[in-house]
Amino acid sequence: MKEIKQEFLTGERALFQAQDMKIIDTIFADGESPLKHASDIELDGCMFKWKYPLWYSTNITVKNSTWFEMGRAGVWYTDNVSVENSVIEAPKNFRRCRNVRLANVDMPNAAETFWSCDGAVFENVRVRGDYFAMNSRNMKINNFILDGNYPFDGAENIEIDNSKLISKDALWNAENIVVRNSFISGEYLGWNSKNLTFENCTIESLQGMCYIDNLVMKNCKLINTTLAFEYSSVDADITNTIDSVFNPSSGTIRAERIAKLIVEKDKVDPAKTKIVCRDIVN
Template sequence: MKEIRQEYLTGERPLFKGEHLKIYDTIFTDGESPLKESHDIELYGSMFKWKYPLWYSKNIIAEDCTWFEMGRAGVWYTDDITVKNAIIEAPKNFRRCHNVNLQNVDFPNAAETLWHCDGITMERVTARGDYFAMNSRNLKLQDFQLVGNYSFDGVKNMEIRHARLLSKDAFWNSENVTVYDSFLSGEYLGWNAKNLTLINCTIESLQGLCYIENLVMKNCRLLNTTLAFEYSTVDVEIEGKIGSVMNPAGGSIRADYIGELIMEKDRVNPEKTVITCRTDHMEDQMAV
């Protein structure tokens, strides 16, 4: 492979259609699309300071690299890319890509990042920004942290382990999502999802977990989670208290006790939901 070292590259498409390159400690600036339509590229310690650096590319490795704020929309329509030990300050990164592997990556401005991608693995990734990973599919996340609303809208086939999400409206319209050993905080969690499973999770959510088809929760805790499960079909096992439950569509709910149970007979059939409390403490019940 040809090597490029410590270059300062400017202008439009300086390495257009580049192939079989090892690029070290190089700065790409003041010019769009420097590596457009490239393939079999390895980047080490390099920096992207302008727009659209990797579009329509294939077989990319980037280690110890930096995307500055104006390196926005940096990786689109690119397949088989691995990014390790990176800061990606630019928003709107990774769009319609296949086989994306991110390890030890920080996204301080992750707005509209990882949209419509297929085949994503992430380890030790942190992100801040709204609409993260919308409509992507086949994701595996480990040791992930996110601060940003409307995350994972429309995702399909995702597994998350050891995450902390501060995210209003997370997992809306999602399908086949399983979350293990994680902390989730944000209003209206999971609305309109299908096959959402939460295992060993702690959740804080106003009016969360509603309008879900097949919600499964095992060994979870609900902190200040109120008006939960409205119109959801549920198989739920909660350690401790549930603040309030409203109009589940059917299934089973098990908890130590429920602060308030609202079952409106003109909206749901209460007989379709089996509720088991492990203590006699039930603060208020209402069925009308």
């Protein structure tokens, strides 16, 4: 394996089609696409300061490295990529990639990142930015913190554990999603989705969990959550008071208490939904 150490590389396609190479403490400065069509590359302690560093590449391992703000659109059309202990400041990273692993990664400017990817494992990842993981699939996520709106739009086959999502319009148009032991705060959670499951979660959401086909909630807490479950088929086990429930389409809702229940007979059939709780105030 060829080794490059402590280089300062400039110019377009500086290491075009590089193969079987270890790159250490090296700066990729001005010049687009320095590692385009690369394969079997190990990077450690490197810095990406310009656009499109890794496109159409395979078998890439990155450790202790940094994408600066202009290192945008950094990893596209790349398969089998691992990034550890790194900071990705640039937006629009990871598009149409397969088999991605991120561990101990901070993405403070992750707008429009991780789109249309297939196969990913996240561990200890922090993200700030809108439209994260749109149309991505087959993801396993643990200890994830997200601050940004519209994440996971159109996503499929996603597992999220031990995480925090501060996010409006999360998990829209999604399918086969399981969220466990997590906290979510944001309006309009989960609209137009199918097979959406929350287990041991705390949720705050205006008009959350509406227009869902097969919503399952197990041992969940809803705080300041109003107008929930509109036109959703639901099997919900809520451990505290639900502030208001609005026109669920079918299923069972169990709660300690419902402050306000709204069922409009001209919109839904009340007989299709079973309400089990100690007290309904209004």
